[in-house]
Amino acid sequence: MLGVGDLRVLIYEIPDNPQKSLAFEEAMWRSLIAGIVPDTLRIWRHRNAVILGYFQFAEEEVNFDRAREIGATIVRRFTGGGAVYQDLGCLIWSIAVRGPAGGGTKFLYTDLLRGLIDALKMLGVEASIENVNDVVIETPLGRRKISGTAATFKDNYYLLHGTLLIETNLEILGSVLKVSKAKLADKKISEVKYRVANLNDALGRRFHISDIIDAIIKAYSKLLGKKPFIDMPTKEELELADKLYESKYSKPEWNLLRFPSKYFEEDIKR
Amino acid sequence: MRIGIYEYKAPKGLIRVTVRVVDGMIEDIRIAGDFFIYPEDVVFMLENRLRGLKADPSYVGKVVEELFHSNVVESIGSSVEDFKTAILYAIKEAGEVC
Numbered sequence: 001m002l003g004v005g006d007l008r009v010l011i012y013e014i015p016d017n018p019q020k021s022l023a024f025e026e027a028m029w030r031s032l033i034a035g036i037v038p039d040t041l042r043i044w045r046h047r048n049a050v051i052l053g054y055f056q057f058a059e060e061e062v063n064f065d066r067a068r069e070i071g072a073t074i075v076r077r078f079t080g081g082g083a084v085y086q087d088l089g090c091l092i093w094s095i096a097v098r099g100p101a102g103g104g105t106k107f108l109y110t111d112l113l114r115g116l117i118d119a120l121k122m123l124g125v126e127a128s129i130e131n132v133n134d135v136v137i138e139t140p141l142g143r144r145k146i147s148g149t150a151a152t153f154k155d156n157y158y159l160l161h162g163t164l165l166i167e168t169n170l171e172i173l174g175s176v177l178k179v180s181k182a183k184l185a186d187k188k189i190s191e192v193k194y195r196v197a198n199l200n201d202a203l204g205r206r207f208h209i210s211d212i213i214d215a216i217i218k219a220y221s222k223l224l225g226k227k228p229f230i231d232m233p234t235k236e237e238l239e240l241a242d243k244l245y246e247s248k249y250s251k252p253e254w255n256l257l258r259f260p261s262k263y264f265e266e267d268i269k270r
Numbered sequence: 271m272r273i274g275i276y277e278y279k280a281p282k283g284l285i286r287v288t289v290r291v292v293d294g295m296i297e298d299i300r301i302a303g304d305f306f307i308y309p310e311d312v313v314f315m316l317e318n319r320l321r322g323l324k325a326d327p328s329y330v331g332k333v334v335e336e337l338f339h340s341n342v343v344e345s346i347g348s349s350v351e352d353f354k355t356a357i358l359y360a361i362k363e364a365g366e367v368c
Contacts, residue, residue: 055313057302060286082304105308105346132282132346133306153308258302260314 005038007226009217012233013044015088018075020241021046023249024233025094025161026078027241032096033157036236039097041220041228042161043213046086050074050176053081053150058256066176076255079161081133081150085176089167089198091209093216096159097224103158108151109133112160112223116147119219123211125203135162137202144197166207167200243268271297274364278356280305282347287360291325301357307345312337316353325361330354 010028014021021044031037050062050072058064058074061083067074072085086092095115099107109132116135120127127146130136135147149162173196200206221228233241247267253259271292278285283305290298299320301313319333331354337343338350 053304054310055302055307056304057300060302078310080304080306080310104344105306109346150306152310258300260311262311262314 005226007221007224007228008038008040008231009228010040010042010231010233011044011213012042013046013092015045015047018046018049018051018073018086019249019255020245022051022075022077023245024237024241026244026249027237028094028233029078029096029152029157029159030240031234031237032098032159033154037234039224039226040095041217042094042096043216044092044094045088045090046073046092047088048072049086050083051086052076052083052255054078055080055258056083057258061178063176063178066172070172070176072176074255075249076258077150077161078261079150079152079159082148083177084148084163085168085173086163087168087172089165089169091164091166091212092161093164094159094161095220096157099153099156099158101156103156104153105151108153108158108160109149112151112158113149113162115220115223116149116162116164116216118223119212119215122215122219123207125199133162135164137197137199139197139202141197141202142195144195144202146197146199146202164212165196165198166209166212167198170196170198272364274360274362276356276360276363278352278359280348280352280356282306285348285353285356287356289325289357289360289364291361291364294325296320296323296325296330296361299357299360301353305345305348307343307348309341309343312341312343315341320357325364327358327361330357330361 117127127135127137133149134145136143136145147162147164151160217228248254248264274289276287284303286303288300299317316337323329334354
């Protein structure tokens with residue numbers, strides 16, 4: 001579908017340092033744009049983290065008392081969208097590829113997101129895309145969101161990353177994130193958006209994380225028409241990730257205060 | 271000095287605007303939320319252009335529209351009108367509209 005070459009698969013996580021982990025995500029994205037790494041599928045997790053969308057303020061989205069109580073790390077990502085809570089029961093997947101010129105958000109949320117739907121189908125789960133970028137399934141209790149995604153693009157480079165709830169602690173998820181009054185008032189949205197479920201609970205069967213990872217790899221290599229190969233991050237990516245961590249992802253100005261990305265650029269280049 | 275906060279629920283995404291109005295001027299403004307807009311820098315450009323501006327709906331509306339039209343802005347589930355509405359209501363909340 002997107003041309004020749006292979007799909008690099010990185011099963012690369014830093015579960016106990018979400019700030020480093022997000023710094024690596026940006027390093028991977030920058031390396032793709034710089035043309036020094038091939039199209040990449042990354043699979044990762046965090047042990048205990050709240051990840052904010054680029055445009056959110058921490059104090060508006062996070063119950064700090066609860067976050068402190070459970071020892072969650074708060075980190076901002078470089079893509080828009082809403083805050084999420086992640087523990088090891090939540091699988092994170094990222095797909096970063098060269099795509100068509102002018103593909104924009106349609107390519108991201110229709111074409112690329114298809115890969116996750118296909119992966120779930122391989123596992124026997126009928127899921128669909130709703131509300132542009134939410135992935136929902138039918139459960140005995142009704143429609144539930146099992147995955148939220150966020151994305152960005154630059155020229156013909158695209159990155160889509162998202163969560164997949166397998167067995168996350170939903171009590172913690174619900175208590176550490178704040179939900180705005182305006183959102184709750186909008187019933188149409190809130191019903192879908194804030195009723196999340198774990199795959200394991202919703203479908204009454206236990207999924208093995210390795211089966212899910214296999215399915216995601218298979219689905220994306222099929223979607224992109226590329227042969228997957230398991231790889232490690234490059235030395236350049238890791239060095240860039242270190243710089244991004246030192247200058248940006250370890251800083252409250254980024255994680256809590258929403259300073260623009262540009263603010264950190266000079267320091268990163270140094 | 272007056273502070274206005276307005277939460278506006280666009281078809282997809284919440285736009286939360288906080289504005290500080292001093293003597294009829296926008297001293298500071300922040301446009302936050304869980305929306306998606308591309309390129310992402312547009313949000314910060316918009317805030318920068320609004321700072322120091324007279325807190326007047328016609329001025330503000332014009333600045334928002336100009337910025338959206340002079341850039342290749344792509345958003346999903348929220349429009350230039352949604353951003354305009356959120357900002358104007360926040361200014362109104364601050365209660366110092368000329």
